[in-house]
Amino acid sequence: MGPVRSTCPYCGVGCGVLLSADGEGGLSVKGDPDHPANFGRLCSKGSALGETVGLEGRLLSPVVEGRKTDWDSALDLVASRFRDTVAAHGPDSVAFYVSGQMLTEDYYVANKLMKGFIGSANIDTNSRLCMASTVAGHKRAFGTDTVPQTYEDLEEADLIVLVGSNMAWCHPVLFQRVLAAKKAHGTRVIVIDPRRTASCDGADMHLKLRSGSDVALFNRLFAEIWDSGALDREYIRHIDGFDETLAAAGVADLSVTGLTEAEVAAFCRIWIGTEKVVTVFSQGVNQSTSGSDKVNAILNCHLATGRVGKPGCGPLSVTGQPNAMGGREVGGLANMLACHLDLENPDHRRAVRDFWSAPAMPEAPGLKAVDMFRAVGEGRIKALWIIHTNPAVSMPEADAVRDAIAACDFTVISEITPETDTARLCDVLLPATAWAEKDGTVTNSDRTISRQRTALPIPGEARPDWAILAEVGRRMGWSAAFDYESPAEIFREHAALSGIAGGFGRDFDISGLADLDDAGYEALAPARWPIRAGRQGGRFFADGAFFHPGGRGRMIPVRYRPPAARTAPRYPFRLNTGRIRDQWHTMTRTALSPRLSAHLAEPYLDIHPQDAANMALAPAALVQVRSPEGSAILRARITSDVLPGELFAPMHWTGETAPSGRIDAVVAAATDPVSGQPESKGCVVAVEPFRAVWYGFAVSSARLDPTCSYWARARTQAGWRAELAGGTQVEDWEAEARRLFGLPEAEVQSVEDRARGVARIALHEKGRLLAAIFVSPEPVAIMRDYLVSLPGTDAADTLTGRAPADRPDPGPVVCSCFNIGANTILSAIETEGLMTVDAIGAALSAGTNCGSCRSELAGLIARVRTREAAE
Template sequence: MDGAGVSETRSTCPYCGVGCGVILRPDGAGGLDVRGDPDHPANRGRLCSKGSALGDTLDRAGRLLAPRISGQEVGWDSALDLVAKKFSDTIARHGPDSVAFYVSGQLLTEDYYVANKLMKGFIGSANIDTNSRLCMASTVAGHKRAFGTDTVPGSYEDLDAADLVVLVGSNLAWCHPVLYQRVLAARAKRGTKIVVVDPRRTASCDGADMHLALASGSDVALFNRLLVEIYEGGAFDKAYLRNVDGFDAALEAAYADDPTVTGLSEAEIAAFCQLWMRHDKVVTVFSQGVNQSSSGADKVNAILNCHLATGRIGKPGAGPFSVTGQPNAMGGREVGGLANMLACHLDIENPSHRTAVREFWQAPAMPETQGLKAVDMFQAVGDGRIKALWIIHTNPAVSMPDADAVRDAISGCDFTVVSDITAETDTARLADVLLPAAAWAEKSGTVTNSDRTISRQRSVLPAPGQARPDWDILADVGRRMGFRAAFDYQAPAEIFREYAALSGIAGYFGRDFDISALRDLDDPDYDMLAPRRWPLTEAREGGRFFADGQFFHPDGRGRMLPLRHRAPEAKRAPRYPFRLNTGRIRDQWHTMTRTALSPRLSAHLAEPFLDIHPGDAAALALEPGDLVQVQSPQGNAILRARISSDVQQGDVFAPMHWTGETAPSGRIDALVAPVVDPVSGQPESKAAVCAVTKLAAAWYGFAVTAGDLAPDCAYWARARTPSGYRAELAGTTPVADWEAEARRLFGLPEAEVQSVIDSARGIARLAFYDEGRLLAALFVAPEPVAVLRDYLVTLPGAEAPQAITGAPPADQPDPGPVLCSCFSVGVNTILTAIETEGLMSVEAIGAALGAGTNCGSCRPELAELLARCATPEAAE
């Protein structure tokens, strides 16, 4: 309680797998004040830009408030009776494998548990998979091959203790900023060295001692060369290797591999290997750049081989470390949310494991083989093998590879259910039945972060309308399908106790995941549960794995694998000369259903873009700000060109966040082929091939509005602002009457208008008013529109008689594009402070303006501004 008597609640951030603790306080107006929890071991009070803006994302205007059948609101009984009947009838006619669940790392562990139990134990199919398949399935496969289980050996404390941190395919500075700040703190305190292994120069390179810009997909060759150097340099651990099989075969394969495929020089590779071998305390952090590959599992095992060979695993400051992308991706792995796993890290194809889980659940049936993984699942939806599909808290019509085909498959499915918090997603619009689910801060349960720490998410706000928690919806359907006793849950604590008890069976089988010490947790203790790292047994809590050379294979030994470089499956060709890399940006999350609600998060990068090397841009006659058409064998996109030497020549990069709701032509996963790793089933999302051409735009536009807008043109991208929306627009056909088009765009048929229209030059500027207050404005030109966007977005709703000029009055400063999202500090504000106050360092900027002092993810851009100001060109 605070001094005013308003309660505060400890919970967990709903974004990435760091699992930051947050303290939530209702603001009295239906929203929340959010700050970092200084007592949570994951973040110690820090939050990134997204976490800091959580309070901005609680807008309930677009919430789904009642169940819908075919677009019509109905009661829960009608909706769930239909879901239960359709699934039951489909199973009766076509068998249990004719239905499927596609779930999400946005689910809490208790939700995941009920979904997995219903599908595998009572429907009798393993056709339940999760969008976590798209981010960490290759790590799961690599861990199981090397260790016998999907075990993360270390903890975040290893980042504090390491002498060398190697970031492989991980832009930690933008995607896990709180962890990156821990690494930087270790560098400042202990001199920790940082190496980035990534084809692209990212924000993480700013603090790095070395950047290895290897060729896409060549990680195995690099780590094979490291293994050779470990052997030749005598850095291998003979004593440790007595407990590890496969060293000789792995080394033979490494010698046979060709390090030149990395595109790195011999000197670069040698310097990296020497740095790695000189430091006993090495943590190798890897993420999507490793996992999202047709050889993702091999990349993981190539990294694990090096740690196993040296015994640098499970010790303070040493080990391989996978960082996950979702708040409960780890919990989903633990609970069996993947099609190839049972709960508690038990194996679906092990008869003893199946029997034990079936008897524990008193289940009528258990599948004997793996179910369909995500890509195969939606292909089965498309060809009619799956006839009833339930999608929960994810947007596969945007996020899956070959997204257009996935969208068409969902649309053509006999019966599709979607549980979500909004009806306004590409996937929700395809559903036969929509079910309103409780959102973050409205539901209670647990999540597990990337270092095995279980934390509570707690409800502090009432769910709007008829929204219900996911475990409750799933259990209700289970009861209506005839499984009443098994799904008669009253609260998430009851589910958690059952789950903890089941984990004791896994412990009996010698598995790593065992939280059976919590099986008798009563409701008050569950409510008060503090963050705790598993395993949680009567004999052990937390800690690290494998330092003692004891593994989870039946013989207790570890495994090194013989691996060889395999190039990405898609090959460059004259028709598709570019390698397309996809990924995340700093301030957006997945398909933006939450982050797009925050104006400050949308201010940094407000539209989809394509990074392209200056040499490639020159060959294509591209200028900064041009729109480009990007085409692959799977689909097409239109994106804003950003000319940047951060990408290698021949490579391009595009973010994956934009959707049919925010920028229909920016759905980048529509260009990604449905190619998967043969072991993990994870898609190759970072190595598609494509062609790039300049869009032949007849006009470009920029719009601001206090209301919504209805674009109808080849390209548009919409973003929330403090006063409404902003939009970038472009068309390929001329517009005859700009005033009529603007009135249609904004839905303002009668509003007063100021306009300047020069048809001969292709220029139009229109501002619409109501009693002197600006309603909307549109600026059109034959080239990318040159107006002060970050000034214009502040005007709707205000008296702004000069809006049509597109620039502020002379006496009003323009802050410029937002650079620091945490504190909404613009580029021009920073440049002015650098010039007038003589700021000479990132720290000085932080002290003067606050920029870079929260999550720190904008610090590389601040450093770039300082560097520009220090050059003569910047001063001219």
């Protein structure tokens, strides 16, 4: 039997993977060379998927009030509590908060249960945090949430503009396609981002605009399109709103961008003068209180020039989750109906209600994510079901969300592990299948539907999400509507409903798959929608035919609005949050991989050297970040990658990995008035040094559970590592080390200078190192990447904190795909004369898989050149 063809569970690129089970619970993962999204390439996260499928920490039985129970008891409780709550308080007293980690079939059943049978639109998804502004912008311009372009346009384009997208780290496989196009036929790349990111190293221009000012920039571009005579007059005969949009664009104030007139003029000249332009946009555009306006400012420019839906020519939104698109297709957002039908359109509601034979259908949108959790906190929502997401960490004002969930009358969580911040708060935990055990479909950013297939047996009593939801629907009294036996059956129903949407003239129509039998579903190859009689795939809108009534498109007049929160002496900095290369969301999966945890092992704050100097902040110091909503403690990284007055922090760390690093506790829940998407990249904060009494670094062969003021824990190949800091003095470090590691009887080796506040403690058993801690009144200077390899070895020289001459320290991991450290690369650069990134790849393989470390490789080369020039 050959490998199973499936799909990667991370970003919206939708890479195909080949999965081979070893029969012992393990899994090997390779890229699928035949999948049209990746042609065999995988990023560092995808390459490490096999390290994340073990059963350690898995939820394998239903749990009610902290005790294991059987499925019958758990599901009866869920069904009765939701049914009784609706009966007593109405359908809007309950809510589902779901996730782009769900498969389309799971999403479909959840949406059908809530909207068609419970009768509320209170179902929203964590896609609200990443894609809602794009949905709103698409609908305002096109009439439907339609992505016009395809990935092939990246190869066809002569200019690619990345707006608010660090594609090199967040969508590495797509970025490799961009770089390949650049190499093959000279495609130019422009990055528009307040930060210098890894994507800038492949760019011809970087516009480092101030956070939130994208509308002003694209309004200037629109005005220049008019002034230069680049308007496609024939195309805009199909578009409404041109005069109003031109009037709004004509008053654009470039000063808010922080860019010079020369920079903007050069950008406009290149954009206007290049016919084949693809503008790629992502979270830096969406996660804003003006996110929808930013999207429409970009779309306006493409509509004005007729550069939409043509090969190599148009706007391309790239999604952050593997099935964000599938969730949008089934109506998983609170303001949508299934199959891109409109919830507030009575004809659409009637058609869906009749198709489902549903007893109820809401007539107005439900609560979007931020408002949903506010309603939970206020007691208006009394029963809540959260599926495959961690809002106690990922929502803005995360502390308030955590408290709201904890206080909710009845909360159900469907999860694969009980060890998340959110799972620890619920009444009922339901064990769901994990990625490699799931069976269904997902849709990627360019509308390609791919199969996700089961490669590992379902462990314990875990069940698929669609099966759990359907069983609750049956127990609530709707047996016929939820009498599903397989995901193929659900998919056929979804496809048939899409045919009704197609009859209304909507874009999403996969009715060509409605008669797919089980064997056909099992064998389904990647296919881009629409899929109907007479058409499969392709692009939209090149012909000027849109989905608004009358078939016309719309330009939306937009004006620059600053982020909701204003900087002030008390909160002088603006904070941008986002993703890093090797971690995913709240690390429930990626933190299981030692090599993914080796690149950046703790939460950090990027701060400009000028701002650091004003605070007398030393490199690697800890800082406290405060806002009106909360606080976090992070490691300072002093870098000119950010602008003065602007900061960046990753969003991944949780109460399980670094409790004080939960950055969304700091982020205000200000939202876009059109999309409801939170502004995760523009809150205001204060920063001050965190005055620790002591700093520590620990390694251990077993998991350690610190209790100090600051800690960040990560897996290693040999066990665990942790950064530590405390606000109170420790009197007995040997006793503290034994408590920290849970080793009261271990042999001890120690060096301690109480006067200087220095301690080094190693704990052994029969000559084998079990754990060690290094303490200092300043951040500890030791060879961390050597020390993390020592647990389980004889390690006689542990307390030196340095590698012996015959065992060099590899240094911090740079290339996660091949686990290659900075010192290894620097040594090769110096001894072998490897003065190009490609030369490093040829010698060490670093940078030759997903390529997302190439910018760091270039930085190491530059470091050597700078040092040589100074000698």
